[in-house]
Amino acid sequence: MARTITRRWLDALRSLWSRGDADLDGLDEELAHHMERLERAGLACGLNEHEARAEAHRRFGDVRRARRRTAGVIRKEQHMLKIAIVLGGLVLIGSPVAAWSLALEDQTWQKVAPFTGVRFEAGAVLVEHAGDWWRLDAIEGVAADELYAASALAFGPDLAEKRMSEDIAEVLGAAGVEAGRTVSMTLAPVAGGAPQVFGDVEMTRDNRRRVWADRSDIRANDARWSRVAPYTGLVLEGGVVRVEHNGVWHELLAIDGVETPALIASAAAAFGEERIEKRLGEDIAQVLLAAGVAPSETVTLHLRTPAGVSIEVTGVSMDAEKRDELWRSRHPARD
């Protein structure tokens, strides 16, 4: 029975991978059909071959861009299906921990950026790239205003700027483009001048962290971060911090890339040696600020599970309820 299920699962995987190539081949045929029909229409109107081809390209627009954006939609769908099949299979054959880790790992690509700073000024999007500020014209051929519109549609007008700054991979996804490890950016000098295309710009977590820090002044004054926590319990014993996440106690290795020893040092420097445990638990947003990282609605927890597996949990909410629960566990007499 188990062998049959495993075989079916492997067959599904194999078929999905080969279908991916077939879908992209089909897309090429589909676009070629459209271009051919446009060219034939031009010839029928009396244009010569060269003119007909030029007219077809004018009406169709950038073929490579259309292909890239459509392929992005196709790949995104297949990617989700693959994840579902792989996870389902791993759970079926008895590896729920591996499946869980894989699911978590798959989310980590979202916390990356190709630029190190973002500003929204007078209707333009300015980004910092290679130490200079530029006007952003497009990423992967998608115009900056289209990206902004996609961000506003997907996440709401209030979060459009935040998401475009901090979650550009998700915004590209919302615009129908699957972000890879690198992207192309079309940037124009802020002082004026012709736009330049920067190909193969790496999407890195370090860039994204710098965007986050750059926007810290926006968040630092936000009262929302004064009494929130991403976990419901915390203890510090012999330099090891253990936190309660979803009812399970894990060793805390890092928050948003800031490793535990650095968090401890920041808490000590900002609030004193005797209050480290209290501040890590009840005022983690302030500790993160002291460590040079601005807090946000969600954080990434790097944990070591009770089974000794190192995992990253992204999108963990920083909320008041968790902080209240943590506070009550630390002050039972006052409850």
Place this chain on the structure above:
Amino acid sequence: MPDAADILPGTLDLMILAVLAGAPEHGYGIARAIHARSGASLLVEEGTLYPALRRLEKKGLLEGAWRQSEANRRARYYTLSAEGSRRLAGETDRWKRSAGAVERVIAGVAPGPQQERA
């Protein structure tokens, strides 16, 4: 002929669904239908149709299948699904209400002079 205008954001999906309410069509045919039905008033960069078609297909509003085209070539035809028909009815109603409201707001404004072409 009026100057060609860009498509308003969010309306491409609605127009694709409306064209396909008549009969299954391939991408080229959809582009031609939008062009013809708008009286050549709308400027559609035809390549933008394809991400929209695949997105609508992914949402279950369209179904795509390969068939022989009228030009005797293999082409991918899109058909409106039952869910797509329901969405089209809802979005059409919403669009008409919005457009009617805007129309009433601008009703008293006199049209500006025609811009001279270079």
